Amino acid sequence: MDKLRYGIVGVGKQGSKYSLILTTGLVKNGVLTAVCDIEEDRIKWAKEKLEPKGVKVFEDYKEMIDSGLIDAVLVETPHYDHPVIATYALSKGIHTLIDKPAGVYTKAIRELNEYAAEKAKDGVKFGIMYNQRTNPLYKFAKELVEAGRIGELKRINWIITDWYRPQAYYNQGGWRGTWEGEGGGVLINQCPHQLDLFQWLGGMPVSIRGYAQYGKNRDIAVENDVTAYMEYANGATGLFVTSTHDFPGTNRLEIDGEKGKLVIEKNRLEFTELEVSESEFNATNKKFMPSIPSKKIVKKMSKLREGFMYVHEQHCGIIKNFTNHVLNGEKLIAPGEEGINGLTISNAIHLSSWLGKEVQLPIDEELYIAELNKRIEEEKQK
Numbered sequence: 193m194d195k196l197r198y199g200i201v202g203v204g205k206q207g208s209k210y211s212l213i214l215t216t217g218l219v220k221n222g223v224l225t226a227v228c229d230i231e232e233d234r235i236k237w238a239k240e241k242l243e244p245k246g247v248k249v250f251e252d253y254k255e256m257i258d259s260g261l262i263d264a265v266l267v268e269t270p271h272y273d274h275p276v277i278a279t280y281a282l283s284k285g286i287h288t289l290i291d292k293p294a295g296v297y298t299k300a301i302r303e304l305n306e307y308a309a310e311k312a313k314d315g316v317k318f319g320i321m322y323n324q325r326t327n328p329l330y331k332f333a334k335e336l337v338e339a340g341r342i343g344e345l346k347r348i349n350w351i352i353t354d355w356y357r358p359q360a361y362y363n364q365g366g367w368r369g370t371w372e373g374e375g376g377g378v379l380i381n382q383c384p385h386q387l388d389l390f391q392w393l394g395g396m397p398v399s400i401r402g403y404a405q406y407g408k409n410r411d412i413a414v415e416n417d418v419t420a421y422m423e424y425a426n427g428a429t430g431l432f433v434t435s436t437h438d439f440p441g442t443n444r445l446e447i448d449g450e451k452g453k454l455v456i457e458k459n460r461l462e463f464t465e466l467e468v469s470e471s472e473f474n475a476t477n478k479k480f481m482p483s484i485p486s487k488k489i490v491k492k493m494s495k496l497r498e499g500f501m502y503v504h505e506q507h508c509g510i511i512k513n514f515t516n517h518v519l520n521g522e523k524l525i526a527p528g529e530e531g532i533n534g535l536t537i538s539n540a541i542h543l544s545s546w547l548g549k550e551v552q553l554p555i556d557e558e559l560y561i562a563e564l565n566k567r568i569e570e571e572k573q574k
């Protein structure tokens with residue numbers, strides 16, 4: 193195979209962007225041959241815009257997957273359907289790239305991962321659209337972590353409150369901002385990238401105490417204000433704070449390790465690298481309030497670079513990487529099975545909040561589904 197033929201399930205806001213990426217030749221050796229949607233206006237749009245470019249339009253994803261027209265699929269529907277459609281595609285030997293979040297609850301994703309691992313033995317590939325992993329600042333942070341330059345984790349804090357969404361956003365209707373339609377609010381819709389990066393850079397916590405506020409200053413049933421405290425196996429701690437009603441918001445990631453401290457905020461990364469680790473310094477230091485000798489590395493990203501990034505990297509970068517992974521075995525930036533990690537943190541924050549106590553990871557999957565279903569029922573009663 194020298195070209196990977198893609199189909200897209202769901203050509204709403206996101207799927208239509210990917211259709212543009214694939215039909216404008218941005219992905220070498222990746223072509224769009226089919227799309228599918230179930231909404232009349234999206235089908236009409238696809239017939240007008242994509243059919244003239246040789247893209248066949250389907251109204252049933254199974255028919256598209258079975259058509260023989262595609263080798264790979266991008267799953268761009270609301271989240272509950274991601275694992276369902278992915279499982280079907282994998283069962284037909286179709287390489288599958290799902291969008292974030294992997295799904296709504298971990299049980300479905302654990303089962304999807306188990307299935308994908310079976311299909312991987314036959315060479316069927318599975319990826320997830322964690323496009324923020326291509327952001328140069330987070331990439332550099334990952335390199336520092338992997339090279340051991342931050343040292344053993346002591347603390348990881350992310351305040352990500354710049355997702356301002358007014359009531360008008362929630363009033364637009366559809367699946368967004370509801371338990372039934374998307375399985376939550378800010379954690380499942382806006383934060384999956386940050387929750388992924390949180391674990392990509394800091395590893396997985398072992399326990400979480402989450403405090404979620406539901407419908408804070410907004411007429412919605414789902415969470416839009418969250419503070420979560422986490423503990424790690426080595427005694428490190430984590431804090432994740434997010435909301436959609438603060439203005440102006442903050443987006444600041446801090447990672448403190450034995451050997452240095454990393455801060456990313458406002459498109460700027462600052463790494464303070466200690467000349468000796470804090471524990472070594474502490475073992476011999478005699479002063480009362482010293483500073484540890486260190487050097488700083490700063491990386492900034494210009495608006496121009498950011499614009500460039502959104503055309504060539506980010507989503508486009510993930511599709512390029514997935515294409516090269518299938519065609520030439522290039523290492524995946526975001527393997528599909530890693531989608532469960534951020535979702536586990538998200539589910540654990542909710543479960544802890546609902547139960548009013550700390551939860552251990554992995555969470556009780558059945559209990560999570562039972563509690564989620566209660567919220568869906570309550571929402572329907574309103």
Ligand SMILES: NC(=O)c1ccc[n+]([C@@H]2O[C@H](COP(=O)([O-])OP(=O)(O)OC[C@H]3O[C@@H](n4cnc5c(N)ncnc54)[C@H](O)[C@@H]3O)[C@@H](O)[C@H]2O)c1
Nearest residue numbers: 202203204205206207228229230231234268269271291292
């Ligand atoms: N990676 C990112 O940065 C990013 C950004 C935005 C959205 N997303 C994700 O993309 C997904 C879609 O979001 P969106 O904003 O495009 O939503 P959307 O509502 O605009 O589009 C979803 C489309 O899927 C279609 N659809 C639903 N069920 C279908 C089915 N069974 N078969 C075929 N089509 C079906 C709908 O008709 C709709 O056109 C979500 O999971 C969202 O989280 C990812």
